[in-house]
Amino acid sequence: MAKKEFSIDQGFEQLDDILKKLGSEDVKLSDAVKLYSEGxxxxxxxxxxxxxxxxxxxxLNENGEENEV
Incomplete structure (x- = not known):
């Protein structure tokens, strides 16, 4: 099975969701550990x-192409 293409924007969204879940007062320790590992x-x-x-x-820079970061 091919690996799904990673999107940094989706990664940041995932991290935001994980942080929200970890901040919940209802999160169990075992779930927090899993969320941390996922994060x-x-x-x-x-x-x-x-x-x-x-x-x-x-x-690109080494090839002499013009770019701005």
Whole structure:
């Protein structure tokens, strides 16, 4: 099965939802641990996505293409 394309915007939305759930007074400890783990995974995907964009910008810059960040 192919891996679903990651969207950084969706990642930020997921993190926002996770934070809201973690802030709930009704969250159980076991659920909080699962949410935290999920959040760490989403943060890693966001970081990897941003790193990839940075690499692409460096390659463009090295090829002499004009770009502004």
């Amino acid at each position: 760490v995974s989403v943060v890693k995907e966001c970081k990897d996505s941003l790193d990839q964009v940075e690499k692409e910008l460096i390659i």
